[in-house]
Amino acid sequence: MTQVETAPSNFIRNIIDSDLETGKHQAIQTRFPPEPNGYLHIGHAKSICLNFGLALDYPQSACNLRFDDTNPLKEDADYVAAIEEDVRWLGFKWAGDIHYSSNYFDQLYAYAVELIENNKAYVCELNAEQTREYRGTLTSAGKDSPFRDRPTAESLDLFARMRAGEFAEGSMMLRAKIDMTSPNMKMRDPVIYRIRFAHHHQTADQWCIYPMYDFTHCISDAIEGITHSLCTLEFEDHRPLYDWVLANISIECKPRQIEFSRLNLQYTLTSKRKLNALIEENIVTAWNDPRMPTISGMRRRGYPAAALREFCKRIGVTKQENTVELASLEACVREDLEANGPRAMAVLDPVKVIITNYDQNTTEQLTAPAHPKDESMGSRTLPFSRELFIDRADFREEANKKYKRLVLGKEVRLRNAYVIKAEQVIKDESGNITEIHCSYDPETLGKNPSDGRKVKGVIHWVDAASNKPAEFRIYERLFLVENPAAAEDIHQALNPESLVVKQGFVELGLVDAQAEKSYQFEREGYFCADSKDSTAEHLVFNRTVALRDSWAG
RNA sequence: UGGGAUAUCGCCAAGCGGUAAGGCACCGGGUUUUGAUCUCGGCAUUCAGAGGUUCAAAUCCUCUUAUCCCAGCCA
Numbered sequence: 053m054t055q056v057e058t059a060p061s062n063f064i065r066n067i068i069d070s071d072l073e074t075g076k077h078q079a080i081q082t083r084f085p086p087e088p089n090g091y092l093h094i095g096h097a098k099s100i101c102l103n104f105g106l107a108l109d110y111p112q113s114a115c116n117l118r119f120d121d122t123n124p125l126k127e128d129a130d131y132v133a134a135i136e137e138d139v140r141w142l143g144f145k146w147a148g149d150i151h152y153s154s155n156y157f158d159q160l161y162a163y164a165v166e167l168i169e170n171n172k173a174y175v176c177e178l179n180a181e182q183t184r185e186y187r188g189t190l191t192s193a194g195k196d197s198p199f200r201d202r203p204t205a206e207s208l209d210l211f212a213r214m215r216a217g218e219f220a221e222g223s224m225m226l227r228a229k230i231d232m233t234s235p236n237m238k239m240r241d242p243v244i245y246r247i248r249f250a251h252h253h254q255t256a257d258q259w260c261i262y263p264m265y266d267f268t269h270c271i272s273d274a275i276e277g278i279t280h281s282l283c284t285l286e287f288e289d290h291r292p293l294y295d296w297v298l299a300n301i302s303i304e305c306k307p308r309q310i311e312f313s314r315l316n317l318q319y320t321l322t323s324k325r326k327l328n329a330l331i332e333e334n335i336v337t338a339w340n341d342p343r344m345p346t347i348s349g350m351r352r353r354g355y356p357a358a359a360l361r362e363f364c365k366r367i368g369v370t371k372q373e374n375t376v377e378l379a380s381l382e383a384c385v386r387e388d389l390e391a392n393g394p395r396a397m398a399v400l401d402p403v404k405v406i407i408t409n410y411d412q413n414t415t416e417q418l419t420a421p422a423h424p425k426d427e428s429m430g431s432r433t434l435p436f437s438r439e440l441f442i443d444r445a446d447f448r449e450e451a452n453k454k455y456k457r458l459v460l461g462k463e464v465r466l467r468n469a470y471v472i473k474a475e476q477v478i479k480d481e482s483g484n485i486t487e488i489h490c491s492y493d494p495e496t497l498g499k500n501p502s503d504g505r506k507v508k509g510v511i512h513w514v515d516a517a518s519n520k521p522a523e524f525r526i527y528e529r530l531f532l533v534e535n536p537a538a539a540e541d542i543h544q545a546l547n548p549e550s551l552v553v554k555q556g557f558v559e560l561g562l563v564d565a566q567a568e569k570s571y572q573f574e575r576e577g578y579f580c581a582d583s584k585d586s587t588a589e590h591l592v593f594n595r596t597v598a599l600r601d602s603w604a605g
Numbered sequence: 606u607g608g609g610a611u612a613u614c615g616c617c618a619a620g621c622g623g624u625a626a627g628g629c630a631c632c633g634g635g636u637u638u639u640g641a642u643c644u645c646g647g648c649a650u651u652c653a654g655a656g657g658u659u660c661a662a663a664u665c666c667u668c669u670u671a672u673c674c675c676a677g678c679c680a
Contacts, residue, residue, distance in 0.1 A: 060619075060627085087680050123679060180678060189676055191607045225678050235608040237676050246678040265680050288609055289675050311610085313673095318616085324680095366628055368618050370611090373673055377616045380629045390642060397639095425642075456640060465638050500638085510638050574639045603640040 062369040064102070064310055068110065068280060079112035080279045084139065084146075085120045085153075085269070088131035088253070090324030091339040091346040092138045094360070094381075098315045101364035103282060104144035114147035116276055121154050122268050124252040132253065134339070138347040143357050153263075153272045154254040160263045160271055161215065163301045164226060164245060168207045172300050173244065174200055175210040176227045183225075186232070187240050193233035194240045200229065214247055217260045221247045228267070230296060238289045239296070242266055270294040274305040281307045284314040285371065315367060316375040319529040320345045321536050335546065336530070342582075342594050343530045343550050353527065354570050354580035354596030359388040378529065385597050389570050389578040394422040394429055397467065397512040398558040398573040398593070400524050402441035404516060407472060409491045410438045415517065418497070420468035432561050436469055439516035441557055446511040447488055449477060456509035458488070464509040467574060471496040471507050512574050519557040522591035525582065526552040563588055570596060 071077045082103040086092060092100075107115035117139060121127050136150065153160075167173035176199045178186060188194030207226075214224055226245035234240055244267035249260045270293075273281045281294075288311050298306050314322070321327055322345060330336045330344070339346050342353035350360065363384040367376050415437040422429035446457040446464075458464040463473045470492045478487035495502060530550045531539075539545040558573075565571065567583035577598035586592040 062618090066621090085680090089680080120680065126679075176678095183678070184676070187676055189607085193607090194676085222678065227678095237608080239608095240676085243678050248678085262678095264678075269680085285610070286674055287680090291609090313611085366617075368628095370618075372611060372618090374617060377629070380617065383629055386641090395639080424637090424639080454640095467638060469638090471638095496638095498638090507638085509640090512639075572639085572641085575641075576639090577641095599639075599641050601640070 060365070060368065063371070064280070064282065064312065064369055065106070067308075067310060068106065071279070072110070077279050080106060080110050081114055081116070081147075081277050082106050082280055082282060083116040083118050083151075083273065083276060083278050085118045085272075086135050087120045087123070087126070088128060088135060089123070089126040090131060090328055091134055091344075091348055093322055093324070093327065093347065094317055094320070094345045094350070095315045095322040096138075097142060097347060097360050098364050098367065098369075099282070099284075100139060100142055100144060101361055102312070102369055104139075104146075105364075106280075107147070108144075115144070116148070116151050116278075117146035118151035118153065118272060118276070119254075120265070120269065120272075121152055121252070121254060122262050122265060124248060124250040124262065127253055129253040134348065138351075141351060141357055142347065142360060151272075151276060152254050153268050154252060156268075156272055156275055157255060157259060157263070159275065160268060163271060163303070164263070164267070165208065165211065166301055167228065167244075168204060168211060168226070170300065171204055171229065173207070173226055173228050174202055175207045175214070175224055176200070176241075176243075177224050180222060183243075187237065188232070190237065196232050197227070197241065200232075200241070211245070214245070214261050215259070217249070219247060221249060223247065226261075228293075228297070230293075236289055236292060238266070238293050242293060266290055266293050267297060270297050270307070270309075271301070271303065273307040274298055274303045277305055278307040281309045283309060283311055285311050285373075286314075287311055311371065312369050313371050313373055316373075316535075316537075317345065317381065318375055318378045318534050319531045319536065320378070321531070323537065326537065326542070329542075330530075335543075340584075342525070343527055351568065352583050353594055354389075354568060354578060355385050356388045356392070356570065359384040362388070375535070382597050386578070386600065389572060389596065391426075393570045393572040393578055394432075395420070395424070395574050396432070396559055396562055396571045397434075397514055398522065398524070398556060398562070398576060398579070399441045399443050399512065399514045400526075400554045400556040400576060401444045402514075402556050403444045403447065403485055404487045405440045405442050405472070405513070406487055406489050407438050407440070407492045408475065408489050412438055414438075415515075418469055432559070434468060434559060435515045435518040437515055437517050440466070440513045441516055441519070442466075442488075442511055442513045444485070447474065447485070457511050458490075458509065463493075463505070463507045464511055465496075465507050467510050467512045469497065469513070470494065471501060510575075512576070514557045514559055518560050520560060520563050520591055522556060522558045522562070522593055524554040524556060524579070524593050524595065526554060526595045528552075558591065558593070562591065565591070565593075572599075575599065 084103045104115045107113045227241045340348035418434040449460045451459045460474045472490040472492045476489040531545045533545045536545045565581040570580045578596040579593040582592040
């Protein structure tokens, strides 16, 4: 990663700068702590870029990848693998080995025992419903559990037997003894251990009790020597608890939790639960469906990792609720692809053009640059013969001046080739155009007509005799409403045209287009071969994003 | 009078008492064998509102308003 990618300042950097200045820390240690219960999405990308980016920018600093895996019911090893791949693909390296909260289960258990010994935790036998009742409400205090003052020795014994598997799920839990009247609900004797006879993807069947997030996260941070523990705004209320746990156990390290606002993107869902529902209901095909805002979906769609990083840099990090426009993300994608995508031509909705004055038995090998501004990208060869395909939208029998394409009786430039003139239209019995007969000006290859005629339009084409058929998947936003998360019925918010498949042709050289390698199909947009479905026999291209189109007509 | 947080251009976002950065979007001009790119120019006398302190306030104080989060044995 280059210096250019260094993110601008933000309030977290200001805090770190100050901590470094005062000597509180000599370097920083951050962590990206996903729960392996789904795939990472664009919102996680923000957190990844923040945490790993900080570690990259401050000397001697590092960022851990830690799976926050304390709920075996929702987690899976497959998600662990997918998350690792996504972080790596985004371009980041974690410090040392991958960490798991479950690595610390023994220590966590010991700290829990310590809490009980110090009369700071107790085993509670209230059931779920009672627990809720005793907790009180937002505006009224809770009341103490009848088990709150049971003897330490009894809690110690019960907790050991919970671990030994003597009690049923839900029959007992370990609670921190804090304050049932706290105005902060999170401080009303929060549950810190529950019984779950569940198989864990990392620890198998070693445990039947699992620690809760609030107890686990702060201790895991402390164990790893995290200096700044960055999380999203909804955890602000948890911070007093985070600090309380670390203050009440014998651990030296006291990381500082800092909250920032999560990313909301227009027309996009950023909730693992809701994204999972889209898959369950077959609204999309998988976590990596190119319409998904997941890192793997965007990768398959053709979004470059650098574009995602740039996007995260541009949106900044603050505590303000925000909803970023899709245009902002797309601008980053286009900017990267404009510079890095080799040019090619593809006709998505073909109609045949016959050049009547071109020799039937000739095929020319024209040359075209791979990039109009970057010679280092080389060139490609374009076969050109009597019959070609152009896009149906690029021809009209009649049109006004604003239409800069092929019009009957008028001329247009074939990109990288000759100027042609439409002479005649052939239609089938139902009136559909089947062929456009044209003439070409042999003196216009690589130069303008010598008589000074102005030909303003340029259209793309593919040779009819030597192309490759291809399928094009045209993606649009998955939802029609700006905030699908707020939709009463998600199905009503769906865009029925989020995927439109077209059959057409690409220039010959694209046969061996590598999956996920981006091309600009001139005048159409950026495309890449689909990593799952494209083969040399059946090419499938995903449209990453269309070209910017400022044409009002 | 539950608690916690946030309010700067359509969307993000700098700014940290000295007289409103930048990006995206948008609107105009130029170049162009991609209606792309590139390029030039425009785009907040004003910082949620009202008071106050100060020579000076988006920045400090007071009050008001709006929005978000918290009552999982989820994270």
